[in-house]
Amino acid sequence: MNARNIILGIDGIPFELMDSLSDKGVMPNFKELKSNFYFKEMKSSIPHISSVSWSSIITGKNPGEHGIFGFSELIEGTYSLSYPNFNALKCKPFWHQQNENKHVIINVPATYPAKILNGVHIAGFVALDLEKAVYPKTCIPSLKQLNYVIDIDSSLAHKQSKDILFDELMKVLDIRKNTYQFFWNKLNWLNFMVVITSSDRFGHFLWNTYANSDNKWHSRAVQFFQKIDDFIGDIKDKLKENDNFIILSDHGMEEIKQNMNLNTYLEHEGFLKLSDKYKNYNRIAKGTKAFVLDPGRIYLNKEGKYPNGSVFKSEEKEIIADLKNILYDLKYQNQKVIRKVHEKNEIYNGVNIDKAPDLVVLENSGFRPKGSIGKESIFEEDNLSGMHNDSAFLFINKKINIQKPNVQDVIGFLGGN
Numbered sequence: 381m382n383a384r385n386i387i388l389g390i391d392g393i394p395f396e397l398m399d400s401l402s403d404k405g406v407m408p409n410f411k412e413l414k415s416n417f418y419f420k421e422m423k424s425s426i427p428h429i430s431s432v433s434w435s436s437i438i439t440g441k442n443p444g445e446h447g448i449f450g451f452s453e454l455i456e457g458t459y460s461l462s463y464p465n466f467n468a469l470k471c472k473p474f475w476h477q478q479n480e481n482k483h484v485i486i487n488v489p490a491t492y493p494a495k496i497l498n499g500v501h502i503a504g505f506v507a508l509d510l511e512k513a514v515y516p517k518t519c520i521p522s523l524k525q526l527n528y529v530i531d532i533d534s535s536l537a538h539k540q541s542k543d544i545l546f547d548e549l550m551k552v553l554d555i556r557k558n559t560y561q562f563f564w565n566k567l568n569w570l571n572f573m574v575v576i577t578s579s580d581r582f583g584h585f586l587w588n589t590y591a592n593s594d595n596k597w598h599s600r601a602v603q604f605f606q607k608i609d610d611f612i613g614d615i616k617d618k619l620k621e622n623d624n625f626i627i628l629s630d631h632g633m634e635e636i637k638q639n640m641n642l643n644t645y646l647e648h649e650g651f652l653k654l655s656d657k658y659k660n661y662n663r664i665a666k667g668t669k670a671f672v673l674d675p676g677r678i679y680l681n682k683e684g685k686y687p688n689g690s691v692f693k694s695e696e697k698e699i700i701a702d703l704k705n706i707l708y709d710l711k712y713q714n715q716k717v718i719r720k721v722h723e724k725n726e727i728y729n730g731v732n733i734d735k736a737p738d739l740v741v742l743e744n745s746g747f748r749p750k751g752s753i754g755k756e757s758i759f760e761e762d763n764l765s766g767m768h769n770d771s772a773f774l775f776i777n778k779k780i781n782i783q784k785p786n787v788q789d790v791i792g793f794l795g796g797n
């Protein structure tokens with residue numbers, strides 16, 4: 381009989397935090413697991429955001445192949461934004477690679493709308509409509525009974541009392557746990573994957589409550605992580621002898637210091653020209669050499685590719701070199717804020733590389749790259765508490781010897797394929 385695979389995703393939890401929470405006794409179940417098996421820091425995708433990273437985890441491919449480079453794209457031949465969903469993924473996730481076995485897939489980001497599979501699929505954010513997020517639809521009444529929700533109500537983040545947001549995070553975590561329990565015995569599955577996304581929301585809105593032990597809500601942050609550990613323990617107790625159990629995050633998290641409006645910087649340096657006529661990226665005018673999409677994806681405004689394209693093939697190399705120079709020069713209070721500027725060929729390969737950004741910026745700790753258009757200042761405060769970094773983690777209940785795993789490697793650890 382094939383070994384079963386159970387994958388528990390914990391969105392947005394960095395290696396270092398998972399390591400220290402278990403050492404400090406907040407996560408005893410995970411402590412036991414990590415002490416006996418494989419637990420390492422894992423490199424997130426570039427850029428380190430959920431839609432890109434989870435797409436690499438479930439397909440085993442890099443963005444140049446699977447075609448997901450960010451939460452947003454420009455519609456071909458225009459400056460209008462689109463938001464690629466599961467239909468834009470150009471490679472098959474593991475559950476479409478083996479139809480002979482049953483799969484239960486719950487809350488994996490960027491898998492909306494749900495598609496036919498042998499088993500059950502409940503898509504994660506950004507899922508707009510539960511009806512389209514679920515396959516087969518016959519599961520919807522059960523999900524309604526479980527009070528299933530796709531995400532937390534983020535508007536609660538703006539309430540004065542953080543208790544309300546913690547209550548919401550806990551509630552949604554309970555719903556996710558009840559849902560996984562409901563499907564665990566329903567089907568004779570080979571692959572079971574469930575992702576906790578409350579952890580990422582915790583990071584964005586409440587990172588300081590845990591990072592700062594004097595914080596008024598610190599004990600609630602500890603309770604939240606204990607609850608995640610209970611989830612881990614619940615799965616651990618259900619495992620059969622040969623089951624593969626993988627626990628992982630898609631990216632890490634750290635304290636946010638400043639937002640960097642890179643388009644504003646490009647405008648100051650003469651690479652970006654904006655008209656006042658239109659809105660958003662449609663403001664990009666003739667004479668623009670480059671522009672930025674979230675988080676730090678830089679595109680040359682190529683002639684023939686965009687309506688106001690102003691970069692000829694013969695100029696590309698020089699503009700890229702100039703861009704790299706000014707980006708490495710960018711400072712906040714005398715501190716360099718950009719750690720690395722990658723050219724697309726250094727980080728991506730595959731048939732969809734034409735859609736890739738020409739450059740991707742990786743930031744120094746605490747400086748969050750943004751692609752907003754028309755902002756007055758390059759640097760600004762954010763009312764969020766945490767931002768992503770590239771330090772994800774990978775746990776497998778096996779003894780393996782891989783020093784630097786990457787999100788694309790995960791699929792290779794599934795047994796029974």
Ligand SMILES: [Zn+2]
Pocket residue numbers: 392430580581584768
């Ligand atoms: Zn996030």
